[in-house]
Amino acid sequence: MVEIIISVFLVFMVIGALIALETTDLLSSVISIGAVGFALSICFLLVGAPDIAITQMVVEVLSLVILIRATIRHDLTTIDGDRDFFGLMATLALIFALLLLGLPAFLSLPPFGTPAMSQMMESPARHYLSGGLRETGAANIVASVILDYRAYDTLGEATVLFTSILGALAILRVYSRKKKS
Numbered sequence: 001m002v003e004i005i006i007s008v009f010l011v012f013m014v015i016g017a018l019i020a021l022e023t024t025d026l027l028s029s030v031i032s033i034g035a036v037g038f039a040l041s042i043c044f045l046l047v048g049a050p051d052i053a054i055t056q057m058v059v060e061v062l063s064l065v066i067l068i069r070a071t072i073r074h075d076l077t078t079i080d081g082d083r084d085f086f087g088l089m090a091t092l093a094l095i096f097a098l099l100l101l102g103l104p105a106f107l108s109l110p111p112f113g114t115p116a117m118s119q120m121m122e123s124p125a126r127h128y129l130s131g132g133l134r135e136t137g138a139a140n141i142v143a144s145v146i147l148d149y150r151a152y153d154t155l156g157e158a159t160v161l162f163t164s165i166l167g168a169l170a171i172l173r174v175y176s177r178k179k180k181s
Helices: 002-022 026-046 050-074 085-107 124-136 141-149 151-172
Strands: none
Touching: 002 026, 002 085, 026 050, 050 151, 124 141, 141 151
16 A cells, blocks of 8 residues: 555656646746655655655755745746636645545554554564663663664764755855955
């Protein structure tokens, strides 16, 4: 079932990328690219990589803010009062289809408060808790997971977040550098 949902999201991402390439409106292109990024984040979540999904979401939000701010400066468009009926129905049909696809996943969740470790006997969390002190020598299990078991992953996520924040600050800054006389 998960493979079907991921396949639907992959088709959605391809359609979003094609819309971004073919549209002449810059803001519509940026929004289409944002939809592709958010769908990618959901795919990461479905394959069991929530840390990468969160990083993708943060980077996507920062990128969208930067791109929309840059786009609005150059492409001022106004929305007219009349909207076509087909576009509204297509949007509502897409929302309804996504809700139908998400409903089985929502219903298959364990009851609230059930530990995730109890669902999988071979979960990495069980290994970390049972062998963390013996394998790493760290008395703090959280520190051993972050710095020993997943050090490269943590370094990569921190680098991505730091780079995206620096990029956002560089583009969104209000005051430019003053020239020295």
